[in-house]
Amino acid sequence: MAVFTELIQSPYAVQGLVISLVAVLLSIFWQDLADEIPHRRIPLIGKDGWDPLNKKTRQRFTSSARELILEGFAKGANIFQLISVRPLIILHPKYIDEIKNHPHLDFQGAVERNFFDNRISGFEPFHAGVGGQVTVDLVRTKLTQALEWTPYNFSAKIPYVVARLSTRAFLGETLANNKEWIDISVNYTIDAFNAARELRQWLTILRPVAQYFLTTTRKLRSHLSKGKMIIDAEIKRRHLAAESESESDNEPRLQDTLDWYEQLSKSSGRPVNVSNGQIALSMAAIHTTSNLLTNVMYDLAAYPEYIQPLRDEILAVIAEDGCLKKSSLLKLKLMDSVMKETQRVHPVSMVSLSRLAKKEIPLSDGTIIPKGAMIGVSTHTNTDPTIYPSPELYDGYRFHKKRQQPGNEQRFQFVTTSRESFGFGHGVHACPGRFFAANESKIFLVHLLLKYEWKLKGADGDGDGHAGPGVAAGRPANFDHGTEIITDPGVELLFRSRGVVEIDLAALGE
């Protein structure tokens, strides 16, 4: 005991202890610490002056990533880094063909790295690796009847409507009507991003502990456990119905994602966490589609000259096909072009093709992507005048016109990705949900445009059709957060029922 006391009292022992403790911690968290150090030999944009912890540099990324990316390319660099949470390498789109299918540029890895490598509980759906195709289902959305101009916070409300439509396709009618599930499927994503933001304020070393105290991460875990109860109950309900003798319980129904998960789980012998998988699907489907629809509606409200031609197109296709079928959606070419133009002008992010470099990657011109780097390809070519003449103009017919040239019919569809159009990514990891999203968005727009009139609040002062005193409407501005481009949830659109709806939408469908 005396020896021990003596040891403790010896300054060397304490020093030794501290050093070995630090060494142990360093070895555990070395990867995380190393992750935060900028890469050597790659120009760093956005850092000036004394900022050893990169606090100011990170803030600049959050507020002005757009300017920083322009600055990097204006300096003639084809590769440079910004400091986000960790360094993010931005590549010029000229490398896109080398990046898109590279076996050592890991797609899922980039997501995992951004969401704590599955070490924090509550973020499991980010690690479920869910992709896959889902069948589209025609459904009727119900906005309430509105005779007067009624304000609608489109970007805040539309996720709930998209969630119902998506759930209807993914999980069937019962859960589409389950308000608690709809709430969870919308809120999980928002709350996960909030929790991630809060958690990143903590030192990496403290995060595994902090996760148990932060209300944001606790909320995530509560969403997951409630979600699990709802999904388990639905599975049980289906098994009971299948065993039931009564015919009404045993109505044939379409297979959906729940059946597929079950089959996948059986055939691969791998336990698939079904409820987390469902939340991952919602995460992929709801806010991306809502963002697109919000941007389309803001554009249509700002440039109302497209609305009547869009209605005419819908009516012509319905007249031709007798009703609105899945294949009718392919014929809505102006609508397809409007959606693609909106995605060009208002993409969800300033970078696409996010990847994690598993190895050092030399590119054809000698540029090196370091091992362990997070990379993304800049989408600034969306406004490159050599690709898109008058890029600053919103031209709803832009892609429609291109498709009319011989040989171009498929090349400029909303769902087609290319070197020039990679809002959905490009190559093997291009968003697999884009076909579903395109069909779903078209169905939404058919309903929104045929049933309602839309305009921007402030297009005229009091919504009575007469211009108000000095109120200019203009396209509602999006705002930037880091490389993300977000629609303003406070913007109100005004809508009212159209007097005459040319056809009975309730009668449409297959």
Ligand SMILES: *[C@@H]1O[C@H](CO)[C@@H](O)[C@H](O)[C@H]1NC(C)=O
């Ligand atoms: C989801 O978010 C809305 C709006 O913030 C809130 O009213 C609702 O209670 C939340 N639901 C859940 C299950 O967290």
Ligand SMILES: *[C@@H]1O[C@H](CO)[C@@H](O)[C@H](O)[C@H]1NC(C)=O
């Ligand atoms: C699935 O995830 C939920 C929530 O994270 C968890 O409670 C449950 O135990 C998991 N189920 C399986 C089979 O791993």
Ligand SMILES: *[C@@H]1O[C@H](CO)[C@@H](O)[C@H](O)[C@H]1NC(C)=O
């Ligand atoms: C969307 O519609 C197109 C055109 O009919 C079809 O080819 C495609 O399979 C649909 N996508 C999904 C996911 O249903």
Ligand SMILES: *[C@@H]1O[C@H](CO)[C@@H](O)[C@H](O)[C@H]1NC(C)=O
């Ligand atoms: C829309 O959002 C704004 C800002 O959040 C809010 O003040 C307004 O009351 C909302 N309007 C409606 C109709 O919900």
